[in-house]
Amino acid sequence: MKAVMKTRPGPGNVELQDVPEPQPGPGQVRIEVAVAGICGTDIHILREEFPSRPPVILGHEFSGRIDRLGDGVDGFAPGDPVVAMPAAIRCGRCRYCLSGDVLMCERRRSIGHGVNGAFTRFIVVPAEMVHRVPQALDLQHAALAEPVAVAVHAVSERARVSAGDAVLVSGVGPIGLLVLQVVRAQGGRVLAAGTARDGRRLDLARRLGAEATINVEAQDLVAAAREWSGGGGVDLAFECAGAPASLDACLGALRRIGTLVQVGLMGRRIECDYEQVAMHELLVAGTYGSSLLSWPRALALLARGLVQADAMISDVLPITAWEEGFRKTAAQESIKVLLTPEP
Numbered sequence: 001m002k003a004v005m006k007t008r009p010g011p012g013n014v015e016l017q018d019v020p021e022p023q024p025g026p027g028q029v030r031i032e033v034a035v036a037g038i039c040g041t042d043i044h045i046l047r048e049e050f051p052s053r054p055p056v057i058l059g060h061e062f063s064g065r066i067d068r069l070g071d072g073v074d075g076f077a078p079g080d081p082v083v084a085m086p087a088a089i090r091c092g093r094c095r096y097c098l099s100g101d102v103l104m105c106e107r108r109r110s111i112g113h114g115v116n117g118a119f120t121r122f123i124v125v126p127a128e129m130v131h132r133v134p135q136a137l138d139l140q141h142a143a144l145a146e147p148v149a150v151a152v153h154a155v156s157e158r159a160r161v162s163a164g165d166a167v168l169v170s171g172v173g174p175i176g177l178l179v180l181q182v183v184r185a186q187g188g189r190v191l192a193a194g195t196a197r198d199g200r201r202l203d204l205a206r207r208l209g210a211e212a213t214i215n216v217e218a219q220d221l222v223a224a225a226r227e228w229s230g231g232g233g234v235d236l237a238f239e240c241a242g243a244p245a246s247l248d249a250c251l252g253a254l255r256r257i258g259t260l261v262q263v264g265l266m267g268r269r270i271e272c273d274y275e276q277v278a279m280h281e282l283l284v285a286g287t288y289g290s291s292l293l294s295w296p297r298a299l300a301l302l303a304r305g306l307v308q309a310d311a312m313i314s315d316v317l318p319i320t321a322w323e324e325g326f327r328k329t330a331a332q333e334s335i336k337v338l339l340t341p342e343p
């Protein structure tokens with residue numbers, strides 16, 4: 001089968017290769033991939049800015065159908081439409097495994113960088129990480145379950161949004177646009193902020209329920225956010241851009257005793273106006289990936305249209321066009337690019 005692989009360490013070194021089909025071991029299932037989404041993390045792996053264990057097949061956001069069951073697996077049958085949480089290897093005994101925060105397990109390895117991922121035809125994963133896709137949900141839309149679970153973890157598990165809260169979402173990449181939709185589903189109202197090149201994404205943010213949008217290159221975000229909130233500042237700010245200027249704007253836009261949720265990754269040490277955290281008694285919550293509990297919530301939101309997957313999918317390409325998909329994602333010309341496998 002054809003697979004998009006990181007072949008060895010170093011910048012680049014991603015190729016389409018022919019690899020043998022995997023077989024499910026005890027407790028595992030083999031899934032025939034329907035579609036797999038390209039994520040910013042895949043671009044970071046390509047550029048050697050995110051750790052991976054090559055040779056490894058990339059891709060951690062996918063949907064598909066159960067193809068084969070390993071020994072001891074019940075509850076699934078071939079043909080079942082499914083998605084899977086990426087944490088393929090974990091210890092199963094530490095406090096994080098027990099609490100469902102499996103990405104925090106020190107022995108965790110995830111599909112798409114730690115073990116073989118979904119940019120191919122067949123993927124093998126532990127059955128305990130698999131969720132059946134609800135009937136009301138299109139299999140292609142279900143491929144967004146992983147990034148929706150990331151948004152659910154940020155908005156509903158690591159923070160608490162209450163109905164009527166004024167919420168700043170800084171950064172309108174795919175995760176920012178999904179955070180915005182989960183905040184709306186919880187009754188928060190949203191100001192979405194992006195840069196001049198985000199024009200199309202800011203329009204989409206409006207259509208997805210943002211009350212207001214702002215181009216931070218044309219307007220002062222802190223002043224605009226304060227005015228929009230009624231003067232005192234926003235109740236919560238989600239930093240989804242992974243940029244120091246965005247973080248500083250979030251710190252400046254928050255009301256006293258407001259909550260900063262750090263969603264974006266900076267990828268390096270940064271300078272920011274950290275003094276605000278003590279002076280204004282800010283709560284700071286980091287969020288990374290999803291928990292086991294984020295998944296049923298994400299699937300419920302998608303199945304009921306409370307999170308719109310369709311609007312997020314900009315391109316569907318065959319896996320042989322993976323380079324074009326990666327290029328579009330890196331250049332932010334797309335929202336979400338999905339790859340379809342080939343034999």
Ligand SMILES: [Zn+2]
Nearest residue numbers: 039040041061
């Ligand atoms: Zn991702």
Ligand SMILES: [Zn+2]
Nearest residue numbers: 091094097105
């Ligand atoms: Zn563990």
